[in-house]
Amino acid sequence: MGQGGRSRRARAHDEELGRAIAAAQQGDEAAFAIAYRLVQPGLVGYLRGLVGTEGETAEDVAAEAWLEIARDLGRFRGDGAGFRGWTATIARHRAFDHLRRQRTRPRPAAPEQDLLELPGPHDTPEQALEAISTRRVLDLIGELPRDQAEAVLLRVVVGLDGPATARVLGKRPGAVRTAAHRGLRRLGERLGPDGAADEGPGTLGESR
Numbered sequence: 402m403g404q405g406g407r408s409r410r411a412r413a414h415d416e417e418l419g420r421a422i423a424a425a426q427q428g429d430e431a432a433f434a435i436a437y438r439l440v441q442p443g444l445v446g447y448l449r450g451l452v453g454t455e456g457e458t459a460e461d462v463a464a465e466a467w468l469e470i471a472r473d474l475g476r477f478r479g480d481g482a483g484f485r486g487w488t489a490t491i492a493r494h495r496a497f498d499h500l501r502r503q504r505t506r507p508r509p510a511a512p513e514q515d516l517l518e519l520p521g522p523h524d525t526p527e528q529a530l531e532a533i534s535t536r537r538v539l540d541l542i543g544e545l546p547r548d549q550a551e552a553v554l555l556r557v558v559v560g561l562d563g564p565a566t567a568r569v570l571g572k573r574p575g576a577v578r579t580a581a582h583r584g585l586r587r588l589g590e591r592l593g594p595d596g597a598a599d600e601g602p603g604t605l606g607e608s609r
Contacts, residue, residue: 411560414439418481426474433474437467440485444492446558450542450550451496462499466492486565489555493569541588549584556581 424432
């Protein structure tokens with residue numbers, strides 16, 4: 402699931418993002434606003450998958466992350482895709498800080514609108530996501546083992562490639578690639594061609 406699995410739209414957004422970040426690092430506030438607009442929807446979607454969708458919790462955690470992002474922007478080195486990974490890492494740390502305060506485990510559950518607005522990936526296991534009931538996908542993502550759910554969220558919601566996802570999670574690329582593939586495959590196995598879930602015995606959470 403490398404660069405070739407990303408859509409032209411995603412790559413174009415990353416090119417625009419890279420230009421915005423370069424300008425923002427020179428003090429261009431309008432460019433920073435562009436970067437925020439390009440990154441925030443996916444970042445909030447990922448955070449909702451970690452901290453839940455109740456109230457404004459994910460937005461509050463994102464706000465904390467953006468304070469750190471703005472503070473440390475001058476230290477960032479990389480392109481637009483790298484910036485997405487960097488911001489996702491910061492947001493993930495803030496999410497786990499929040500969860501430690503709440504003494505709550507992460508609860509992957511990507512919001513419907515975030516998935517609806519994403520560019521479609523090209524890998525065969527992921528194509529199942531394009532033709533199914535989005536709400537049912539959200540339910541099933543929530544039932545995946547956490548490593549698989551988070552890998553899917555980073556790949557599909559944030560829009561990271563495999564190596565960038567591995568860096569965010571602090572795992573080997575092969576392990577993350579396997580987790581994402583298994584998660585996507587399980588989604589495909591549970592969903593028929595019309596998006597109807599297989600109501601057979603067992604749940605994704607039990608199939609570890």
